[in-house]
Amino acid sequence: WSFFTAMIGCASTFGVLLVMRLGCGLGQAGAYPTAGSILSRWVPFSNRGRASGLVALGGRLGAVIAPILTAYLMVVFVPLSTPAEFTPRAILDGPALCERLSAPLNEDDEAAEPSQRPIEQRLFNRLPATTQATVLDYGRRVREFRTAQQALQESQGQSSQPGKSQVAATKAEQPVCTETDLNDLAHGLNGWLTFHDLFRADDFARLKNAEREAQQLQKRRLSGESLTESETTRLNRLFLEGVFAKELGKLYVRGWRPVLILYGLVGLLVGAVFWLAYRNSPAEHPWCNPAEQTLIEAHKPVLAGPVKTPPLPWRAMLRSASLWGSSISQFGTNVAWVFFVTFFPRYLAEVYQVPILERSVMTAIPAVGGIAGMLLGGWLTDILVRAAGLRVGRAIPMIATRFLAAATYLACLWIDTPWPATLAFCLGFFFVDLGVSATWAFMQDVGGKHVGAILGWGNMWGNLGAAVAPPLYDLVLGPKPTFADWNLMFMVCAGNFVLAGVAALGIDATKPILNDDQADDATAPVSTIPTEAGPSGDDD
Numbered sequence: 001w002s003f004f005t006a007m008i009g010c011a012s013t014f015g016v017l018l019v020m021r022l023g024c025g026l027g028q029a030g031a032y033p034t035a036g037s038i039l040s041r042w043v044p045f046s047n048r049g050r051a052s053g054l055v056a057l058g059g060r061l062g063a064v065i066a067p068i069l070t071a072y073l074m075v076v077f078v079p080l081s082t083p084a085e086f087t088p089r090a091i092l093d094g095p096a097l098c099e100r101l102s103a104p105l106n107e108d109d110e111a112a113e114p115s116q117r118p119i120e121q122r123l124f125n126r127l128p129a130t131t132q133a134t135v136l137d138y139g140r141r142v143r144e145f146r147t148a149q150q151a152l153q154e155s156q157g158q159s160s161q162p163g164k165s166q167v168a169a170t171k172a173e174q175p176v177c178t179e180t181d182l183n184d185l186a187h188g189l190n191g192w193l194t195f196h197d198l199f200r201a202d203d204f205a206r207l208k209n210a211e212r213e214a215q216q217l218q219k220r221r222l223s224g225e226s227l228t229e230s231e232t233t234r235l236n237r238l239f240l241e242g243v244f245a246k247e248l249g250k251l252y253v254r255g256w257r258p259v260l261i262l263y264g265l266v267g268l269l270v271g272a273v274f275w276l277a278y279r280n281s282p283a284e285h286p287w288c289n290p291a292e293q294t295l296i297e298a299h300k301p302v303l304a305g306p307v308k309t310p311p312l313p314w315r316a317m318l319r320s321a322s323l324w325g326s327s328i329s330q331f332g333t334n335v336a337w338v339f340f341v342t343f344f345p346r347y348l349a350e351v352y353q354v355p356i357l358e359r360s361v362m363t364a365i366p367a368v369g370g371i372a373g374m375l376l377g378g379w380l381t382d383i384l385v386r387a388a389g390l391r392v393g394r395a396i397p398m399i400a401t402r403f404l405a406a407a408t409y410l411a412c413l414w415i416d417t418p419w420p421a422t423l424a425f426c427l428g429f430f431f432v433d434l435g436v437s438a439t440w441a442f443m444q445d446v447g448g449k450h451v452g453a454i455l456g457w458g459n460m461w462g463n464l465g466a467a468v469a470p471p472l473y474d475l476v477l478g479p480k481p482t483f484a485d486w487n488l489m490f491m492v493c494a495g496n497f498v499l500a501g502v503a504a505l506g507i508d509a510t511k512p513i514l515n516d517d518q519a520d521d522a523t524a525p526v527s528t529i530p531t532e533a534g535p536s537g538d539d540d
Contacts, residue, residue: 001027002271006264009257025463032459037452040444041281044295046382052440053378060374060433063341063367071360073262074255075213080230082254084237086189090249094177094185095138097247101127102139119203119243123192131188134181141175189248192240193233207242209353211252214238245353252356312453316513323454323513325506326442327461329398332500334465335472336405336493337432340366340425343473351486352418362422369426373401373433381438394442394509401435402501409494413487445509454513465496 004023011017035055043051091097101124105117115122124135177185192198204210204218217235221227227235234251241248279285282293317323339347345363348354354362377397385393408428415421439458447454476489 001031002264002267003027004264005267006261009260009264029459029463030456033452033456036440036444036455038278039440040447040451042296044298048444049381049385049437049441050378052444053374053437056433056436056440057371057374060367060370063370064364067345067360067363067367070259071356073259074252075357077255077258078252080234082251084193084230084233084251086186086237086248088179088182088186091177091182091185091189091247092249093247094182095142095175097185097244098135098138099142100244100247101135119199123198126192126195126198127188128191131184134184135188138175138177138181145174189240193236194229195236196227196232198236199239204239207239209242209245209355211238211242211355212357214242242353246350250356312450313514317454317457320446320511320513321506322442322446322508322511323457325503326398326439326458328503329402329500329507330439330458330462331465332496332498332503333402333432334462335469336409336496336500337429338466338469339473339489339493340429342470344425347421347486348418350481351483354418362418365422366425366429369428369430370433373430374436377434377437380434381441390445390509391507394438394445395504395507397435397438398442398504398507399501401431402497402504405431406494406497406501409490409497412490416483442507442509446512448512448514450513
C-alpha cells in the first residue's frame, strides 16, 4: 500500500499513474480484513466491538490529520523559488476565461473612469493586442453558444416552431481552445505577473478565497514594504487564482508529488515496525504473559499442531441473508460516505471558494466527528449486546446510524454557508462511524474460521460502493454544477444511507455462516450465548 503510494508520486505518465493507483488499491483492499482477522485472534469476545472501534479509530485520526498536513506540505513543497508562470495546462477553462475578460460593460461601468472599471476589464486592457483578439473571439463564441442553448431550452417547452432554435443550437458549437490559443493565453497571463500595480487594495479585499500566503504578502505591501520581483509575481499569481477560481489552476497543486512520496516512505517505516512487533497468536508473542493468553484463548479450542484451514464456504455465504444485508448496507454506506473524503473539498472550493488552508481545516473537521463515533461505537455495541442480546446489539447501531446520517445530508438542503455545512457533515461522519464497530464485530461473530474472508467479502462490497460513488456524483453534478445540482446529490446520498439502514434490518449475528462450526468457532463463542441474552459479565 505504502510502496505504491510513493510510486504514484513518481509516476511520469497517466498510464503509469493508473497502474500505481491500482496497485495502491490492491494493497489497501486486504488491510481491513487482515485487521479483523487479527482482532479475532487477539481480543476476547466481550471486548470485540471496542477493539474494532479502536483499530478503525486509527484510520479516522489519519483522516483528520491528512487534509491539514497535506495542504501545509503542498505549500511547503512549492517554495517561493518555484516558477509562478502559467502554463497552458494551468488554464482549466479557456473559453470561460475569455468570456469573463471580454464581457460587455453595463452603463455605469462604461461611464466610469478606466481605473474604476471591473478588474476583468482592466486586466483585458493590459493584454497584448494579439491576445486581446483571441480573447474577444472566444468570448463572442461562448456568448453565441449560450444564446443558442437558451433558445433550444425555451423551444423544448413550446410546441411551436422548435426546428428553428434547434438549427441555431447546432450551428453554435461549444467552443474549445486550441493548443496554439492556449499558449497565446498563457503568454498574455504571464505578462500580468510582473506588474506591481496589477490590482488595487479594494480588489484584493473583495476576494473571499485569497490564500494565506497572498494575504501576508498583501499585508506587507500595504504597510509600505517593497516586495521582491519573485514575491510580486507570486502575489499576482495567487490573486489571479482567486479572481478566476474556476478558470485557472492552482500553483500549490505542484506540491502533490513530494507529499505522496513522503507519505509512502513513512508508511513503509510503519510497516517495518509492525513486521517486527506482530505475532500470529498470543502464544507466540514473548510480550504476552500466561494470564493474558488464558483470557484471550478462553473461548477458543486448544489445537494440537497446525490445522489446515477448511475451504471457503461459498454456498453458505451466498445463502446467508445476514451477510447479504451487511454487504448491501456497506455498499450503500460507502456510496454516500465517500463524499465526505473526496467531494467535500471540491464542494467548499466551487460553491464557497474557500482558500486551500482554511479548506483543509474544514475538510478535517468531519473526520473529528468520525473519531468520536469510533470511540463511542465500540462501547455502544458491546453494551447493547449485554443488555439486549447479540442480534439487537449488532443490528441497532447499524440501522439507526444510517438513518441519522441520511438526515444530516437532508439538512444541507437548507444550508447556504460553508461552516454550517461542515457541521452537518461532521454529524454525518459521526453517525456513520458510530455503526462501524458493530459492522466489524458482526462479521467476526458470524465468520467462524473464515473471519478474514468474511471481512474481505464485506469490504469488497464497500469498495464497490466507493468505486461507484465518484462517477455517480459526476453524473448527478454535471461538468459545471449549480447549487441545485449539489442539493440533488445530497438527496442521492441520503437515499443511499436509507438503503443501507433498510438492508441492515436483516442482520442477525446469532446465526454463523456455517452452523456446523458453532461448536469450534475460533472467534465467536456461540455456545456460551444460547439465547438473545448475550455474553455474561464474566466474559470480561
